[in-house]
Amino acid sequence: MRSITKLELQYAHRFYKFQGEAQYLHGHTGILTLEVEDSIEPGVNMVYPCNEIQKVAWNVLKNFDHALILREDDPLLPAILGVYEKQGIKDGAPSNKMKGPAFRTELATAYPDCRLVVTKETMTVEGMIKMVYELLKDKLNIVKITFTSGVNAATQEYAPGKSIDRCPLCGVALVNGVCPKCGYRKA
Numbered sequence: 001m002r003s004i005t006k007l008e009l010q011y012a013h014r015f016y017k018f019q020g021e022a023q024y025l026h027g028h029t030g031i032l033t034l035e036v037e038d039s040i041e042p043g044v045n046m047v048y049p050c051n052e053i054q055k056v057a058w059n060v061l062k063n064f065d066h067a068l069i070l071r072e073d074d075p076l077l078p079a080i081l082g083v084y085e086k087q088g089i090k091d092g093a094p095s096n097k098m099k100g101p102a103f104r105t106e107l108a109t110a111y112p113d114c115r116l117v118v119t120k121e122t123m124t125v126e127g128m129i130k131m132v133y134e135l136l137k138d139k140l141n142i143v144k145i146t147f148t149s150g151v152n153a154a155t156q157e158y159a160p161g162k163s164i165d166r167c168p169l170c171g172v173a174l175v176n177g178v179c180p181k182c183g184y185r186k187a
């Protein structure tokens, strides 16, 4: 069975060198749907608590929220960093609190201090799905990701991974046989 959850991400981007309006900087509210598949954990009668899927995903994905997402070869990148630098906000600001841990994958690098994500490919809805899968595939048994942003939408399915041991009291993934939430220990 599947547990399905949605997250909202507000971001600015552009399609560098794309022949259309999207080559200009603009913003979106994107809706990300994550589908996690596994057996039902009998203790909680759930595959995985949806609010816990949100927590795991948000911890990483909040770096995309209220962020600027630019391709690595986009000349806006040095220009914007120059402005942030002059303004003294490049390396953080007291009001910039919603930061996840910085990450670097094959497809994306997050700079949470200046709310910037630099991507290898153009950040289309398809591109976002690839980045999200890469960031979350080892944390959750993701079998489907859907991302919609304005009139654009894309979806991708993945082969189900192995079953993850979950806490019979909380439903969250056990870490080395111990529940990180309640301390339950697998016998």
Ligand SMILES: [Zn+2]
Residues within 6 Å of the ligand: 013, 014, 022, 026, 027, 028
């Ligand atoms: Zn757009």
Ligand SMILES: [Zn+2]
Residues within 6 Å of the ligand: 167, 168, 169, 170, 171, 172, 179, 180, 181, 182, 183, 184
């Ligand atoms: Zn627990």
